[in-house]
């Protein structure tokens with residue numbers, strides 16, 4: 001009986017000791033000398049170690065709500081606040097040749113696929129997707145720069161936000177480039193009527209190039225889902 005009690009005590013002790021080991025993050029093979037630990041076996045926080053037991057302090061912590069990364073400038077206006085953006089934001093860039101050239105570069109790498117080379121809304125993808133309205137309308141000309149800036153930041157209907165592709169410097173430069181285009185391109189008629197039909201039948205518009213885009217050179221290649 002005494003030996004049974006001793007065995008139980010031994011088991012309990014082993015369990016207790018291994019529990020201590022769990023509480024004390026160790027290297028791969030914790031090396032003990034007497035009751036000392038190796039220096040590598042210090043209790044410490046490791047940044048990538050998960051808090052598997054719920055209560056142990058961990059280096060892996062969520063940033064406090066509202067934390068802003070160094071160099072990050074969150075865009076302050078919600079999607080439906082284009083008017084406020086128009087009043088509150090001022091283009092920080094002067095339309096110098098460099099800025100306009102950078103705007104052209106960004107436009108021709110990001111916006112052109114949908115908005116077309118002259119902002120008419122006839123970019124290549126419009127053979128398959130709803131045409132964006134022209135950027136040469138009187139409406140867009142009358143918008144303050146901030147209201148234009150709002151579109152790439154927040155997107156609008158079928159145009160997704162481009163805040164991950166273009167930073168503020170890119171977007172403000174693009175606006176100067178659009179203004180330059182507006183100086184030389186004729187004023188486009190209001191877009192409301194042109195935009196409505198494809199939007200109401202977008203599934204069909206995606207499946208086949210519609211006559212609406214006939215002025216653009218519709219690519220004759222295979223259409224997604226068409227074969």
Ligand code: HEC
Nearest residue numbers: 110111114131132133140148151152156157158159162174
């Ligand atoms: C994936 C295609 C796509 C890309 C890329 C794109 N747009 Fe658009 N854009 C659209 C569509 C579609 C609309 C119309 C959305 C709607 O129905 O209101 C639009 C609307 C706009 C409008 C508002 C026009 C109006 O009259 O309401 C502006 C301004 C604009 N885009 C600027 C830009 C700029 C600047 C870029 C490049 C940084 C860009 N867009 C890139 C598709 C695109």
